[in-house]
Amino acid sequence: MSTGLDPVPLSGRQPRAVRSALAVLEEVVAAGPGVTAKEISAALKLPQATTYRLLNLLVGEEYLVRLPDLRGFALGRRAARLALPVAPPPSTAARAVVDHLRGMVRWGVHLASFSTGQVALVDPDPDHPPSDGLVLARYPQVSALGKLLLAEQPDWRALVRDLRRFTEHTVTTGAELSAQLDAVAGSGLARQCGELRPDRGCLAVAVRGPGDGALVAGLALSGPAHRVAEPNDDLVELLREHADRLAPLLA
Incomplete structure (x- = not known):
């Protein structure tokens, strides 16, 4: 029976989902802004349905954002530490x-x-x-x-x-x-x-x-x-x- 501190026990499938979500984040960092769901799915060899679910979750949690003009994704506010450093402005x-x-x-x-x-x-x-x-x-x-x-x-x-x-x-x-x-x-x-x-x-x-x-x-x-x-x-x-x-x- 679950407790108030742990209402949903960790199942055997959840660690795999966490690893997949982290892999999606890493792929966005590696590929750069504008990478598409199809490209992520192919690079990670994930089913497209799984990829879309993970992307929707990461967008909802603000780790990723959608880029409508590019039909792809980029790192969001909560993933700022994963992004490449910002180039300093010129003097x-x-x-x-x-x-x-x-x-x-x-x-x-x-x-x-x-x-x-x-x-x-x-x-x-x-x-x-x-x-x-x-x-x-x-x-x-x-x-x-x-x-x-x-x-x-x-x-x-x-x-x-x-x-x-x-x-x-x-x-x-x-x-x-x-x-x-x-x-x-x-x-x-x-x-x-x-x-x-x-x-x-x-x-x-x-x-x-x-x-x-x-x-x-x-x-x-x-x-x-x-x-x-x-x-x-x-x-x-x-x-x-x-x-x-x-x-x-x-x-």
Whole structure:
């Protein structure tokens, strides 16, 4: 007979349910914001009905939240300690460098940090709003900033879990993405032309620590896809110059 302190005795099935719920949380952390129930079910080899029940429970307890635009899930308020650390905002001096570049070009200028292991926009251009930051973090292969990050990895597959197609120009094969990332590593310049939105593209260069050359951030220009396809050399040089100025301010 149960007591007032333990109204429902622990059954043999409950520990398995607890382990499954924790595994779902771990998969959301590993996969990043926007992971879907179907993807979680496949990764954990759980029945879809079980996965949906666990997700509903975790959402109800605020460990997860639904992301309607992405049709997926992200960590909620009560799981904040499980999330990757938030990238610190850039200093006033760093913002001044970014603002200076904005005053010289008609393109959007965005600064991203890689300190969390994902693309984290820390100074997006207010006059040229970028794509959803959650999408950029979840699918780094469809942004120039993301390609900078992937080109640094021993194996980009550790950060890319889904080669999802967004437009007819989206790279959806591992061989093609590997070739692109090899080019980024060789030139130090990343670009995407209509891979996330058919009418938009972006160029990005790395901001590296002045001591060890570690990748700390990325500086990007966003504009019409056809302009990105064949960028002006002077524009690229301007982008590199400002990235160099940012290096001692962000390291």
